[in-house]
Amino acid sequence: MKKTISLDVNGATYETAAEPQDTLLDVLRGNLRLTGTKKGCETGNCGACTVLFDGNAVDSCLILALEAEGHKIITIEGLADASKLHPLQQAFIKYGAIQCGYCTPGMLLSAKALLDRLPRANEEDIRKGLEGNLCRCTGYKQIVEAVEAVVRGEFK
Ligand code: FES
Ligand code: FES
Structure with a gap:
């Protein structure tokens, strides 16, 4: 019921x-x-x-x-604010971390949880933090590069 x-x-x-x-x-x-x-x-x-x-x-x-x-x-x-995309969203676009896009919402939210917990995450941390999110398209390299760019402060 x-x-x-x-x-x-x-x-x-x-x-x-x-x-x-x-x-x-x-x-x-x-x-x-x-x-x-x-x-x-x-x-x-x-x-x-x-x-x-x-x-x-x-x-x-x-x-x-x-x-x-x-x-x-x-x-x-709820990830972006009213005026602009979240830095992770900007980075995924710039670094070509999106192809079909089916994994992207989940990938972005896992990346956000990771960086909230570990703002200076390195490549190993990022790969581990995203290991529960499967992507059939990108091969993960661009996704990791995008998250690394956010760690470096490339996007605000
Ligand atoms: S739909 Fe929930 S983990 Fe795949
Ligand atoms: S971009 Fe297609 S599954 Fe990740």
């Missing part, structure tokens, strides 16, 4: 109805129409569905929507 829940997403409060088995991924995409969060494997293996959950990068396909009440969720729609 559906239950009304209240979710804090990108600084706004959303009231919505969810079944006990609905994942946070399904509610973000289906109920809230925040379709930047991508659906891939639905088994916690690809990272396409990554969101920030109280600042930590998590797979939203592995979290029930009901469990997300009372937590701060940031999706890709």
Whole structure:
């Protein structure tokens, strides 16, 4: 039976109805129409569905929507501010770290969680921080280079 829940997403409060088995991924995409969060494997293996959950990068396909009440969720729609792209978004564009783009929202949010925790992350830290996010297109090199450029302060 559906239950009304209240979710804090990108600084706004959303009231919505969810079944006990609905994942946070399904509610973000289906109920809230925040379709930047991508659906891939639905088994916690690809990272396409990554969101920030109280600042930590998590797979939203592995979290029930009901469990997300009372937590701060940031999706890709909440990464940029009103006037400009986030430095990581600028860097991904400049360094060609995007091809089909399916992995990109999750990759960006995992990179943000990493740099919030480790602002001086080196290449090894970056590769480790992004190991839960699979990309079928880029070969990862440009993605790592983009994050390194943000660490160097190339983008504001
Ligand atoms: S869709 Fe969640 S990890 Fe792949
Ligand atoms: S850019 Fe296509 S999966 Fe990463």
